[in-house]
Amino acid sequence: MAPERPGPDDDAATLVHRGPVSIPVVPIFSLPSAIVQLKEGDGAGNLITAVKVEDVMSEERESNEDDDLTSLSWLQDKNLLKAANFSGCVQCFGGVLRGVAQVSKYRRGVGAGMNIRAAETQESPTSDYVEDGGSDLADSTSSSGHSASPAPGSSTKSTPSTCPTTLWVHDMKGAFTTSHKFSCYFGSQDLNVKICPNLSYSFFVIEMWAAREQIHVHTNSKPPYSFSCLIFMAIEDSPVKALPVKEIYAWILDHFPYFQNAPTGWKNSVRHNLSLNKCFRKVEKAPNLGKGSLWMVDSLYRPNLVQALQKAPYHPYTSSEHGGGKEYIPSSAHLSRHNTVAVFKSSQRAPRPGTLVPRLDMFLPRRQQPEDVDDPDSLDDVDAAAAMLALKHGHRVITLDRGQLVHTVLKRWDMCLQDTPVQCWKQLHTRDPSLYCHPESQRSRHVNTLQQRLYCLTEPLLPPNKGHASSRVRHWRAAPILPAPRGLDKHL
DNA sequence: GCCGGAGTAAACATGC
């Protein structure tokens, strides 16, 4: 029997489990930076137990040295735990991203130890754990971030049309002593996520991740974001921080199904916005990569977009919409703790369930703190950036005074992108083994991707208007692979 | 009422 599924016009109550903890499914964009607001009396006390996660997890690790859980060393990252704040709501910020990545790794069978039950009915979650390896849920590495494929050997349904509609996520004391690998496939539709008591942080991450799928269920209302915000999110969500307009369309369609049935004029609006909005600028892409240009966010105007996003309505559920109560407005103390937060005002309309919550941490500048210069990790990037500059402009830039170099590179780096192409550079120019782990058939494509990525990253560093873009691309692609500049070797 | 931002529609150019 098909479980009841909340329709687009249903309120949060239909998503709420009757059990002691009821967390509205959090529709989020790329996971972190979501705030789950609990309605009064619906389990906030239980959630507070999540504060104990740190202890629980460390105890579990100590007592299960050989358990697969040890692969979840990311949980030792205190930042993850610091990122949680349990003052009536669950707040989840940048630190979670790493966790999610690990979860992604985890669900590919590297780790184990979760009890996840996929059910087709909304009965009480007491049994029928799905135990399996090789889980293959939505591929978080995909650009659209929502693809899903059946898990081989899954004991649950294996096609989107028959996928389980309810995913119970358990965290029971001692659960980690047994090795429950899970295989719970669900498609990009029809998924409710129910969180059981004693939710641990790791499961919260799962929940967040799973909730990502929820985006596709209820997003039938017009997004509360301007087109510039949508474009911004799309571009920022891309691996190279640049997208052709077609991909921007696709991203928007992926994340906001509203547009699937919207009049086609919205594409016009997107193009109009790209052309008119000074926040976006066009970058010629390699001539062999199809027609059209790549669109990037102009770093000069990036703060404007971040600000626009921050002004966007935030919380998917407001209590005023669902049974009364107060809206969540982060305190100033909270604001000081987390520089990534969106505030929604009472006068602003809140997004409906299923609309996106921007992952704001992703859009904030990552390398603007001067102290980063002294950070060995950032020097790694600096050297890579310097290497890339050298790639284009010869060793002259490398011979600058170190301090000046750092300053220059950082400045230009910020102008370029906040991304870190160091891995890309390494792979391309050091015969990184990871490049050769790709099958022969995919290697050239991978190299092409890397080259495109590097081009996007370095294009802003090129002298403007020096020849046609395509010739510059050719020139760049033909650029000799220079030896790593001094100081970079140790990082390679 | 004014102004600016945002959304929408449309015309037009360009290139594949």
Added chain:
DNA sequence: CGCATGTTTACTCCGG
């Protein structure tokens, strides 16, 4: 020619 992409203009709506 059709279509996608990109630019520009004009208009409306809305909130400050």
